[in-house]
Amino acid sequence: MLYSILIYGSESAVAAWDPGVLDEMLERHADLRDDLQAQGRLGTVLRLMPGTATTVRRPRDAHPLVTDGPFAETKEQLMGIYIVDCDTLAQAHDAARRLDFEGATFEIRPITWYDPGTIAARIPQV
Template sequence: MEYMLIIGADESNPAPGPGEPGLEEAMGAWTAYTRGLFERGVFISGGSLQPSATATTVRRAYGAEPAIIDGPFAETKEQLAGFYVVRAADLDEALALATELPIPAGSVEVRPIAMRPDETGAPRLVS
């Protein structure tokens, strides 16, 4: 089964950026975590995101034209910061992988993936 580990973080306490103290240590933890996923053969994809201030949201209501809105849709303290898609035998294994994420604070939502496109673009159920 495939699961998405959805990482939420409080942007008022950002991770260190290029040239800032602590960057190398923070990146080392993430690199080690990601390498571990590769070594276990469970990594499918993942990525970190730019801050929510860079987001643009396309919002659609039934019967209406899409509206394009600057900024993120969610109005919460935590914003979507990144994600991993992993292969796990079951929810317990996916939760174990999520607890290993090196986030100093924030949340990780673990959600099963229902379907995704195959090489031709056709949807396929994920089991």
């Protein structure tokens, strides 16, 4: 079954990390991606831009409300998404555990439909 692992955290806390802490966290993410890729169980992985680059759209009558800012009424921001193929929910939880960092919240949710699309993998320069 496919699962999404949604990664929530405080962008300001992550931005304040010492470079070594960030490097260690990114290394653990790379290790998990390498392991899942080797097993043919890795889907799309996204690291989202900061909330300051976000707009929010809410439907309102004929004129939807669109606002600037990271505000979906939460204290944490959605920072990234993994799509993983796991035999059990326990395996998906184990994958999320390997991504742990201080202050993070991981939402593991089964996926009912997945279309990887045709966009080639890339890391844009920001």
